[in-house]
Amino acid sequence: MAGLKLTKICKSYGRVDVLRDIDLEVPDGAFVVFVGPSGCGKSTLLRAIAGLERATSGRIEIDGRDVTDERASERGLAMVFQSYALYPHMSVRQNIAFALENMRLPRAEIAARVARAAQMLRLEPYLDRKPGALSGGQRQRVAIGRAVVRDPKIFLFDEPLSNLDAELRVATRKELAALHAEIGGTMIYVTHDQVEAMTLADRIVVLNAGRIEQTGAPLDLYNRPENRFVAGFIGSPRMNFLKGATTQDGRIAAQGFAPIDAPVARLLPAGAACEIGIRPEHVHLVDAQAADATAKVELVERLGGESFLYVRLADGAPLTVKSAEQTPARRGDEVALRLDPAHLHLFDEAGRARRLD
Template identity: 55%
Template structure:
């Protein structure tokens, strides 16, 4: 059993602290994704697990071993980076087996392990090619294959798809998901793309400024976020947020010109709150209301309608079907009270 456990892990660069006492358990065989905005500490945390960054305080265990002070080569991990880092003068086969060769592994064993990895990643037709003759997606598969042949206990991925175009990103997401199912190894994956996180992860860790905001399964975070940050980060397009105030047992929302009654225990009268409603939970009612359709992003099967309000707050609605609002239309919106989330305006914590 080889999971990863972080206990009160801290990282400082001089006087600047970037990781703030993180506790986390990644189960054996789990696909765990670190997400968050740039600078939140997700790559630093991954590099601490790999041993590429020194842990200032706390403890990191891989399986039953304390590896906090261990060299990267002694941790039983393999890392796939954003850049492919392939040797241009070597073939695919040589690139994949180079690490084993440097460790003195016999040639016959290297060939066997490279062939096994090549079968998994469907690289058999490219083993004699050099990196210059491969596409970006094929190069990333070679980089993953190089990690596989080492037989690590834990795979670490640091934004491996960020250099690929949109089509290749989708293709490689599928490849990585299939790889995890086939190998069953523990994988920790860093991305700023919440779509990647939602489609790949068994568990998502949402980070902000070196702190964990929430940990959970993808749909758990989508349906039941703990605070405004998580609610706005998970989901695409992002959740709509509108300012409101508790009045007469409901929430008065100036942007809508009316009150809404969410199915939550509202705080005391006069409390400033924020309501959140996802674009896909809003119904657009054309030919009525006082919201201005400023932009319609037509993406084929779905359109995203951007609405302006007299409070200058913006609302994005998802529309499907043949009849959709157009730019310049005046519309109203409707939604089910159970779909509305409420957050404290000061702490931004969820009110349930």
């Protein structure tokens, strides 16, 4: 297994810059997830690491060795594709063994490695089947088996769960986490699904428009986003954003709410315009007497253990409220709301987070 270092990686297609000055270090054995909206460059970055795309400039090092100009086949990496990319005319066994045959390993060793991978991924009953006769989840396991069997320096996963249904996605996610715990390899995983990112990653790299917005542990990104983009992207439902300003008496006046005493207010001068972010679980349903604002319910999603209320404030601003219990509120009802002042996020006009710590 190996670490990875990217230095000033850029990738352009003609005049379109897809990756801009990407600097990143992935430590040996880490599970790093690239996450970002469609078109942010996460798959291109993964393919540049794999060697399937040539970086326009910059340097890629694997285990301290410069591999920037090496072909994909020379980098010693394994990739699991979104479409699985299994060889349809070969059996599962042949698919898994193919790379080992390319390496001209002895037959006995190939058989042993295939058997080990098949056992680990519970593929033994399907070894003689063709990919067309397998379910999506089984195909995904074959694709992972094909990567595992090579004992690569780094595993690359390009949205590997996106073709699976919701239930299978959760199950396969758990299997991937278990696999990482078992083999302990360096893994780089691309997804647009932040739940996958939050649950699988040691570190998340948030990409936007070809740049890294923030890198960090999942909860760090959730609790301490460095900018408005990360704050809005990480978390589901997404963070609420309200226009606001600091008041002369050192409080924060959020759009549609009465001024609130919040510690972050002192980070900006009195009267400064700002944007206030607050996660849905930090907007509380309260009695009218304790409320900072009232809002009209537009939609209620009842998930059993928790509920999401999509409400509209008196001035028309939308807000999402997460209630940890089953709420009786219905569409059209008026609800009283209170913001948790300890969990307010403050963003300056450039969208940068202002924090006390």
